[in-house]
Amino acid sequence: MENILEVINLRKNFNKFALKDISFTLPKGYIMGFIGPNGAGKSTTIKLIMNLLKKDGGQIKVFGKDHIQHEKEIKQHIGFVYDESHFYDELTLDETKKFIAPFYKSWDDHVFHKYIKIFQLPLDKKIKELSKGMKMKFSLALALSHDAKLLIMDEPTSGLDPIVRSELLDILYEIIQDEEKSVFFSTHITSDLEKVADYITFIHEGEIVLSMAKDDILDNYCIVKGGIDLLDTYNQKAFVGIRKTQYNFQGLIDCREKVQNLFKGNVIIEKPSLEDIMLYIVRGKQYA
């Protein structure tokens, strides 16, 4: 399978934080959700991919090419959607478009107007008059109008209400219909948007905790609930994270098969959400 994005042993050191040799790959035509708590290193990683920050080590390849050597060429085909608006507040949408379009060789005004219509954006309004959801959609319209093969979205859903989030979900499904485009988005809240994600990369404290097909994650992990008397020092070690109370325990185990051996059906087994998995891994041993 052709890879659209490859991050290999990427390193970046700051005073109090470091990205520790992280690696992951996104195949063409698929969507990856990049999740993790605030301060985990998501935005740093994205800035490094976009070469807005200088890396200290490792390699990044976009469309199979080194992201610095071929920066100009690569950026022609990346659609970048920020969480913060990076437009001039005083310009109207139409003026902003006229300012941005000339940077792209394959800019298509026809496509731009199609999305403006679909997203119901007012071209004569100023950027500062837009709601957060509209700014995100405008950002997307611009990204989609220059034939981007890779969409990189940094926290696209932060501060958006469920209705706009669900619209974004529809848009993403629309985008990937042609098998040509790939999407990489980061988020610190696990939300409805993850329905669309084929792969999940989970980053915590500058390290990749897991990066695999979402279905494999959800099928492997399970939540186990039971009476506190069932726990002993041996079976407790099997948990990724566990929370004990006076009356019961519940925890996350990373392999369904283990549970039967450990507890012989005396426990309740439930399907976890990505949020459960994130919480138990982050808070993991803290609970114990």
Place this chain on the structure above:
Amino acid sequence: MRIIISNSSNEPIYMQIVNQLKELILKDELKAGYALPSIRNLARELQVSVITTKRAYEELEREGFIETVQGKGSFVAAHNKEMLREKKLSIAEEKLGEAVLFAKSLGLSLDELIELLQLLYEEEE
């Protein structure tokens, strides 16, 4: 074509798709040659990931329920009647097995069970 996905079910989503499509095919609601939606289209309609629908189609293909033609899409396979009957038979067997297990847990004897089955069978006619 009707497919309903439950997020609270313990069954993986791709298996839910596999089982429901199988049932539709076995019941002949989806006939041989029926053009299934593309994996990406089905993913959008069901709001699941592309990998999920891809996996479901691969499983159905492996079991001979559908066929994929490069560049044209996936179709319900023209299976022979024998295979279809066999598959249905194994479903009947499985369900009867469940009934036997349940009857045993109630302490029913084989004769009592047969009697019950006869009654039900005749009722259906």
